């Protein structure tokens with residue numbers, strides 16, 4: 001399984017230009033295709049769902065062109081029903097393509113087959129099909145009754161009159177009917193049966209239809225009249241707003257991680273209902289500022305989000321972000337009226353509950369609600385994303401708890417936001433790491449420990465882990481080239497660092513691992529790729545707020561390649577041998593200068609020559625040669641460079 005590890009964050013700050021709205025992009029494409037005239041669409045979302053719609057329109061005989069190197073498109077409208085009368089369309093998992101195309105094709109007088117990915121075939125469409133059949137459309141289910149795939153046949157559609165559609169499962173059914181009915185040219189009334197959910201999405205549909213020249217009369221949210229003689233006409237140029245649902249992740253990042261984080265592309269003038277996510281965040285205490293085309297969020301004055309109990313029916317997509325934000329709230333949070341989550345890309349209520357529990361939350365799951373009680377401390381976890389882009393994007397916020405989070409199948413974000421993780425990294429403020437690498441006895445440990453103490457940061461002596469594997473291996477009688485067994489030892493190393501001492505299986509081995517036999521053994525086991533791999537996550541878990549100073553051989557190259565400061569600390573071999581000699585003498589351990597120098601040179605040669613994670617000075621590391629320096633000077637060298645990394 002492909003995964004992405006997000007580094008622990010200490011906060012979030014910055015600006016993000018949002019990708020185009022998915023809801024607007026797919027609606028505008030369909031309206032432009034059905035309209036008379038040519039439409040210039042600017043800033044269309046580049047994502048899987050929009051590609052499915054573009055492919056479908058082309059297959060249905062609509063010409064469109066993309067301007068090279070941009071997200072701007074020109075669509076030549078067909079001025080009514082689609083010219084191609086027989087087509088097979090694959091629509092992936094794009095509900096915003098599947099539902100409206102079903103309605104438009106039911107009125108197009110052709111023979112069409114519509115299918116999608118397996119999950120699309122589990123998402124209900126029966127209410128829409130029932131409404132279309134009521135008008136005379138001929139639609140068959142090719143699989144399970146009430147679900148895609150569908151076969152649509154030519155039929156005499158009874159134009160005009162009244163139609164009924166359920167509004168309590170998906171508002172996309174009503175959207176689909178509204179957008180398709182102007183093709184009949186007759187006045188048609190749509191009556192919504194049951195309470196209409198996600199009303200703001202209907203508001204988007206009506207606003208965009210109006211831009212294309214069709215004004216629907218609305219009586220409350222229960223009755224809609226598409227006027228007689230309605231025809232779509234291109235408005236010329238249409239700008240697609242930034243995606244308000246995608247904005248929610250960045251606004252939540254600002255509210256959780258200090259901020260301010262500003263999103264550009266949606267604001268006060270937006271037609272998208274999900275901008276009201278900002279209001280929800282404000283109720284949690286976040287400080288929100290808004291302009292016509294931007295929104296900015298910062299953490300509450302108190303630093304922590306308030307617990308909440310909210311009806312979120314009006315912002316079903318952005319509401320998922322609140323479920324993860326609840327991890328950072330002062331107490332239990334209730335998300336109500338979210339039943340539509342059950343029929344989205346996955347059963348989002350079940351998926352959310354499962355993954356929130358993995359990071360330590362207590363979750364109560366109901367048919368249409370969730371209660372999330374944040375844990376005292378978040379737990380590191382590998383998050384499953386269920387081929388649901390929003391699961392992946394929501395859970396990136398967990399890294400703001402200052403811990404690493406693994407996102408499985410991160411490419412699922414391609415559905416609506418292919419560059420999400422790059423944009424997230426632009427506002428993320430990682431917990432800083434200072435990486436100090438260098439050869440044996442150069443003083444890395446001494447300098448790193450003092451720098452960590454001066455800063456109040458955590459400290460990692462990575463060499464001690466390799467020494468411990470060697471010691472544990474030797475004690476268990478394992479040959480130091482038995483990669484599989486040593487990797488097993490490394491993966492389960494029963495070690496603890498307490499009171500400045502190192503304990504292996506409950507025994508103090510602080511001095512034992514410093515013996516020369518262990519030094520040599522460590523550099524042997526360190527050449528084994530499986531051992532290195534087994535120790536990788538353990539080392540990464542040391543990264544915690546307010547910062548980490550880590551030393552070793554591959555800290556800057558492999559363990560923390562994104563370290564904010566990298567230092568290559570060295571000294572001449574003679575100076576190093578002398579230091580090690582003095583060190584051993586002070587501890588009352590026997591040593592000879594000659595053999596120390598030889599061992600040290602052999603060890604360096606082995607560390608530098610191994611194919612995996614070799615010791616080397618990186619191009620982005622600062623050279624610190626301490627041959628002529630004392631410890632204090634070396635520590636100052638590093639500390640002087642710290643302001644740049646905080």
Ligand SMILES: Nc1ncnc2c1ncn2[C@@H]1O[C@H](COP(=O)(O)OP(=O)(O)OP(=O)(O)O)[C@@H](O)[C@H]1O
Nearest residue numbers: 439440441442443444445446579583626629630631
């Ligand atoms: N700049 C320096 N001048 C003089 N002595 C130093 C200097 N830096 C470190 N030392 C001393 O050298 C000895 C070895 O240092 P230290 O153990 O920190 O090195 P190291 O690079 O971490 O070694 P290893 O790779 O074996 O873990 C220590 O006794 C330390 O006090």
Ligand SMILES: Nc1ccn([C@@H]2O[C@H](COP(=O)(O)O)[C@@H](O)[C@H]2O)c(=O)n1
Nearest residue numbers: 462463464466522523526552553554607
């Ligand atoms: N990041 C690291 C750290 C250490 N090693 C290997 O372990 C040996 C002992 O390390 P010390 O820093 O305690 O001397 C060292 O010789 C390396 O072989 C490593 O590979 N990577």
